[in-house]
Amino acid sequence: MVKAKVFVLEKQFEGLPKEGDLRLVEEELPPIKNGEFLVEALYLSVDPYMRAYIPLNKFGEPVIGSQVGKIIESKNPKYPVGQHVVGYFGWRTHTISNGTSTIFDSKPSLVPKFGDLPLSLALGVLGMPGNTAYFGFLEICTPQAGEVVVVSSAAGAVGSHVGQIAKIKGCKVIGITGSDEKGKFLVDELGFDHFINYKTADLDKALDELAPEKIDCYFDNVGGEISSTILRHMNNYGRISVCGAISGYNNETEVKVTTIQRPMISFNLTMEGFIFSRWADRWTEGVQQNLKWIKAGKLKHPESVTEGFENMPKAFIDMLKGANIGKAIVKV
Amino acid sequence: MVKAKVFVLEKQFEGLPKEGDLRLVEEELPPIKNGEFLVEALYLSVDPYMRAYIPLNKFGEPVIGSQVGKIIESKNPKYPVGQHVVGYFGWRTHTISNGTSTIFDSKPSLVPKFGDLPLSLALGVLGMPGNTAYFGFLEICTPQAGEVVVVSSAAGAVGSHVGQIAKIKGCKVIGITGSDEKGKFLVDELGFDHFINYKTADLDKALDELAPEKIDCYFDNVGGEISSTILRHMNNYGRISVCGAISGYNNETEVKVTTIQRPMISFNLTMEGFIFSRWADRWTEGVQQNLKWIKAGKLKHPESVTEGFENMPKAFIDMLKGANIGKAIVKV
Numbered sequence: 001m002v003k004a005k006v007f008v009l010e011k012q013f014e015g016l017p018k019e020g021d022l023r024l025v026e027e028e029l030p031p032i033k034n035g036e037f038l039v040e041a042l043y044l045s046v047d048p049y050m051r052a053y054i055p056l057n058k059f060g061e062p063v064i065g066s067q068v069g070k071i072i073e074s075k076n077p078k079y080p081v082g083q084h085v086v087g088y089f090g091w092r093t094h095t096i097s098n099g100t101s102t103i104f105d106s107k108p109s110l111v112p113k114f115g116d117l118p119l120s121l122a123l124g125v126l127g128m129p130g131n132t133a134y135f136g137f138l139e140i141c142t143p144q145a146g147e148v149v150v151v152s153s154a155a156g157a158v159g160s161h162v163g164q165i166a167k168i169k170g171c172k173v174i175g176i177t178g179s180d181e182k183g184k185f186l187v188d189e190l191g192f193d194h195f196i197n198y199k200t201a202d203l204d205k206a207l208d209e210l211a212p213e214k215i216d217c218y219f220d221n222v223g224g225e226i227s228s229t230i231l232r233h234m235n236n237y238g239r240i241s242v243c244g245a246i247s248g249y250n251n252e253t254e255v256k257v258t259t260i261q262r263p264m265i266s267f268n269l270t271m272e273g274f275i276f277s278r279w280a281d282r283w284t285e286g287v288q289q290n291l292k293w294i295k296a297g298k299l300k301h302p303e304s305v306t307e308g309f310e311n312m313p314k315a316f317i318d319m320l321k322g323a324n325i326g327k328a329i330v331k332v
Numbered sequence: 333m334v335k336a337k338v339f340v341l342e343k344q345f346e347g348l349p350k351e352g353d354l355r356l357v358e359e360e361l362p363p364i365k366n367g368e369f370l371v372e373a374l375y376l377s378v379d380p381y382m383r384a385y386i387p388l389n390k391f392g393e394p395v396i397g398s399q400v401g402k403i404i405e406s407k408n409p410k411y412p413v414g415q416h417v418v419g420y421f422g423w424r425t426h427t428i429s430n431g432t433s434t435i436f437d438s439k440p441s442l443v444p445k446f447g448d449l450p451l452s453l454a455l456g457v458l459g460m461p462g463n464t465a466y467f468g469f470l471e472i473c474t475p476q477a478g479e480v481v482v483v484s485s486a487a488g489a490v491g492s493h494v495g496q497i498a499k500i501k502g503c504k505v506i507g508i509t510g511s512d513e514k515g516k517f518l519v520d521e522l523g524f525d526h527f528i529n530y531k532t533a534d535l536d537k538a539l540d541e542l543a544p545e546k547i548d549c550y551f552d553n554v555g556g557e558i559s560s561t562i563l564r565h566m567n568n569y570g571r572i573s574v575c576g577a578i579s580g581y582n583n584e585t586e587v588k589v590t591t592i593q594r595p596m597i598s599f600n601l602t603m604e605g606f607i608f609s610r611w612a613d614r615w616t617e618g619v620q621q622n623l624k625w626i627k628a629g630k631l632k633h634p635e636s637v638t639e640g641f642e643n644m645p646k647a648f649i650d651m652l653k654g655a656n657i658g659k660a661i662v663k664v
Contacts, residue, residue, distance in 0.1 A: 052594075220593065223591050223593035223594075224591060224593075227593065242593050242596045242597055243597070244593075244597065245591065245593035245594055245597065248591055248593070248594070254590045254591055254594070255590070255591050256588040256589060256590055256591070257588060257589070257591050258586045258587070258588060259555050259556060259577065259580055259586055259587050259588075259589050260592075261552065261555035261556075261559065261574050261576075261577035261580070261605065262384075262555075262577055262580070262586070263605075264574045264603065264604075264605030265574055265575070265576065265577065265605040265606065265607060266605070266607070267605070268604075268605055268606050268607060268610060269604070269605050270602065270603070270604045270605075271596065271602070271603040271604070272596070272600075272601070272602045272603070273593065273595075273596030273597040273598070273599070273600060273601050273602075274597065274600050275597060275598070275600060278600060
């Protein structure tokens with residue numbers, strides 16, 4: 001008899017989630033049936049999107065999320081014992097799956113060989129955040145060499161990846177982040193040209209100084225007033241990829257910000273929002289290209305690892321507070 | 333010696349412009365030189381964009397705007413006496429031009445033959461507003477038969493035109509406007525399917541009722557909270573063409589509205605702003621197609637005509653207040 005540890009929604013979030021909003025419970029799993037397999041979690045992911053999706057959970061239901069696990073029992077020939085699998089199984093140590101998709105049209109899939117790279121990358125640079133960066137930036141912003149790219153939430157899993165792709169494409173890259181420590185990491189370790197600490201800098205002035213030639217591409221992870229300000233610094237025919245709105249996720253009601261219609265018109269801007277699953281049929285392309293860049297030494301993949309399944313709520317809240325650099329991961 | 337009557341900027345606008353903000357002066361024109369020609373105004377245009385552009389004028393300088401006039405003297409073989417010309421000559425009864433462009437990369441051009449249609453249409457359905465509707469809607473919204481189209485400021489020159497193109501393309505069309513009278517005109521005279529009076533209706537409820545299948549294309553003339561609300565009713569992969577932001581033009585500072593990043597992401601929306609001059613090289617295509625639709629009885633071209641050059645400020649303010657149906661024109 002396998003006992004799974006599972007986090008369930010206990011109390012609706014108000015503002016920044018609190019550890020007590022989620023409760024750890026134990027669940028006795030039944031024997032697996034034909035077509036099913038049993039997964040033991042190795043690494044779990046905490047991501048910004050969860051702040052928007054977890055409140056849609058029912059109370060007492062497992063919290064949604066993805067993980068890399070090992071198949072420890074199987075009655076499904078497509079998912080053999082010993083293989084590693086990545087899937088949206090939720091915040092739980094053990095899961096019985098039959099291989100069908102849960103959310104985001106995303107079926108559990110066997111983790112391909114990454115050489116000697118860690119398995120956790122399947123949750124980051126070689127998984128959903130990596131493909132979010134790859135397709136969401138390249139397909140929507142269509143960056144050209146010599147252009148100016150601004151990325152918000154630049155030290156996060158997606159932002160830090162987007163900035164590095166922009167450098168690979170020959171762009172000038174400015175990262176917006178919430179601390180000098182994270183900013184310096186972006187410049188010194190990841191090759192960003194500049195950073196702006198939005199908590200201490202005057203964003204308008206900083207953009208005047210760092211991007212006098214104006215911004216061609218803006219990869220938006222945050223929304224809010226930061227994005228309204230950045231739009232006023234765009235070049236004619238600028239492109240904005242809207243990936244996230246983390247600045248508003250912790251608010252009870254939608255934030256009010258300066259309208260963006262004027263810069264949209266004056267500068268002939270194009271803005272496009274997306275969910276990564278739009279490019280589900282090109283998934284492998286993204287993973288393979290990101291893997292190539294890693295092997296060529298062009299794409300770094302910082303991780304902030306929290307140890308212990310029971311620390312998932314803390315890792316989640318720390319990530320929302322911006323404590324992490326790169327991908328936030330929990331190691332069981 | 334020709335004396336021109338000219339409106340100049342006297343006082344900076346505060347909120348809704350007042351008649352006293354503009355002053356009528358007389359200007360003695362010199363004899364024309366080689367390469368020049370003299371135009372006498374017949375029809376002048378008042379348009380929403382002027383609320384945003386006139387404040388950029390210097391005090392005492394003629395107010396910007398377009399007109400249809402008659403060439404009454406010429407030393408330029410390209411612009412012969414007796415011909416009608418359309419150009420951005422400003423708010424003035426007589427103008428000396430040498431045929432170069434002033435604003436919007438737009439040179440004065442001879443008005444082509446419209447058959448027995450009025451010359452004033454060169455300022456409306458067969459001019460800038462007509463091409464704004466034609467290109468701004470078709471190129472950015474790419475409407476498909478059976479789709480749901482919402483147009484704001486729907487009784488204005490551009491909005492009333494966009495709605496009719498949407499009907500020609502086989503769409504279901506909902507116009508947002510500020511009075512039941514204008515709304516009924518849109519439905520009864522122009523063939524819109526529905527109207528919503530944003531001053532009296534609950535926009536959220538009205539859209540739930542009139543567009544339960546969700547909105548595919550939104551042609552935005554107003555910005556502000558109306559646009560934030562409409563975006564929450566869009567379909568997956570919806571397209572938004574941002575043409576104007578008239579809701580904010582009379583405000584001293586930029587309006588604060590509900591952020592739009594969430595619907596942009598959740599529904600994979602694309603939003604694009606534009607200035608009509610983007611399609612300057614396809615100008616004739618737009619005019620010819622609009623003319624064809626008029627001749628086929630598919631495109632009506634309502635005008636609200638104010639008599640008398642001295643009434644231009646009143647016509648301008650009335651247009652900003654939404655008193656007009658269709659194109660607002662001043663007849664000298």
